[in-house]
Amino acid sequence: MEFAKAIGGVERLFLRRIILIILLIFTCFRLAEGQAEHTIPAFVRIGLAEGQSSLTLILPAGTAAGTAQGTIWRVETATTLICTMGSDGSIVSGIFSYGPGPVRFDAPGGFLAWGLRRYRGDLVIKRGIKGLSLINEVSVEDYLRGVLPAEISPEWPPAALMAMAMAARTFSIDHLGVHQGEGYDLCSSVHCQVYAGVNLEAGTTNSAVIATEGKVMTYQGRAIAAFYHAASGGHTEDVNAVWGTAPQKYLSGVPDPNEKSPYSQWETILTWPDLQDSVEKKYPQLGRLLSMSILERAGSGRIKTIELTGSLGRIKLGGETFRFLLGLRSSLVDLAVEYGLTPNLNPQDLAGAPIMQTLAPTAEAPWFGIFDAEWNLTPVRLIIEGRGWGHGVGMSQWGAKSLAEQGYTWDMILKYYYQGIEIEDWRPPRASPTVPAPGDAAG
Secondary structure (H helix, E strand, O other), X not given: OHHHHHHHHHHHHHHHHHHXXXXXXXXXXXXHHHHHHOOOOOOEEEEEEEEEOEEEEEEOOOOXXXXXXXXXXXXXXXXXXXXXXXXXXXXXXXXXXXXXXXXXXXXXXXXXXXXXXXXXXXXXXXXXXXXXXXXXXXXXXXXXXXXXXXXXXXXXXXXXXXXXXXXXXXXXXXXOOOOHHHOOOEEOOOOOXXXXXXXXXXXXXXXXXXXXXXEEXXXXXXXXXXXXXXXXXXXXXXXXXXXXXXXXHHHOOOEOOOOOOOOOOEEEEEEHHXXXXXXXXXXXXXXXXXXXXXXXXXXXXXXXXXEEEXXXXXXXXXXXXXXXXXXXXXXXXXXXXXXXXXXXXXXXXXXXXXXXXXXXXXXXXOEXXXXXXXXXXXXXXXXXXXXXXXXXXXXXXXXXXXXXXXOOOHHHHHHHHOOOOEEEEOOOOOOOOOXXXXXXXOO
16 A cells, blocks of 8 residues: 555656656747747848849959858959859859859958949859849848938938838848748848948948847737838828738827928829820720729828729729829829810710819818710819828838937837837847856966
8 A cells, every 4th residue: 555655656756747847848949939039030131133144243352152062262352253044054154153053152351242232241143933033141230231221311310210220120020031932031122121232331320220239129029010101291001001901009000290301292293195004004904094083091091992984994992002003102192183175075975074073181082073064075184182102101201300300219209100019129149258167267
């Protein structure tokens, strides 16, 4: 009996230890996972070019070229190198073949150049179905040095530049891998963030990157989708109203009354034939464009849905789709159609077509279609009165400038435009110097 109790006690102790080990392993995995999610990546891959028949690089002295098998050669003096794709699909320069690649160029202490632009980090050439691709592999902080002066004026107040550095860094982390299918993380155009390499770098923007190094905006423990735009036009917009995605508290529209920008009011006039050409190229199923009517506006007044009517049918477009179709600065616009006499036009062609829309900022598209059917009228041009520049989601860059000039700090600016966020330090932990034990020191 006593022996049985002893065995039972050992089993319970063994089980408790097994459970404790399992819990410790699970906790370690969770900690490792959390640390991985909350650490700035070591580097980011930026797509500079795709589908190129040749790529010309300028290599400073000391540049090494290599493949997965290791370093192939190193140049002693500055060299211009032209890479093409051989008939067998290999990457070649002159008579030298690198095989299928990719080929990596590393210039310790110097800047590699493609065309007129120089870049920090490494340049990598990969082959693709349509030709050669050029990728810049660079640390996140060095990448931001080439983003900030391309996205914002280096002459703006430091608080605005630091807010921009935070937005660009957080955006990069959230969007990392959006171009994974093309073999890189982010592109260098407005689709992601404009990236100009070393050429545009400025002391003020570099200082903003350094001052905020490793800091990231988070919401509920995750890096936010830190969208930003040039100018809100007086009010930013809810993300779901612009792109139809799920609502996000930190991407809710906020009043922006203090924004002072050159784009607070603007006007664009399009002739009806030019407008019709643009619409027909994109939507040939509409036929000849007859009219357009705003069906719904978002909270800030931006167009949410607009309907285009043509001789062959109708189509509904979102505000951003309409903006890009017409090449407008923003969808925060009011529209008016100007009509003129056309002797050869059949009045029946205009039956039910609108004549003029009021230019009220929040009008629900009340087109006034009262006209004398005996008149021969045809649309002559579209008058567009707008405010702001960009999609209107997240931080307004000109608004950040205005707030900085009023004394807002960079974190105050960010927490105004991205409400409910936290600011965390995601720099990887740095090893502490080893402290010798007593008696270990020499002497």
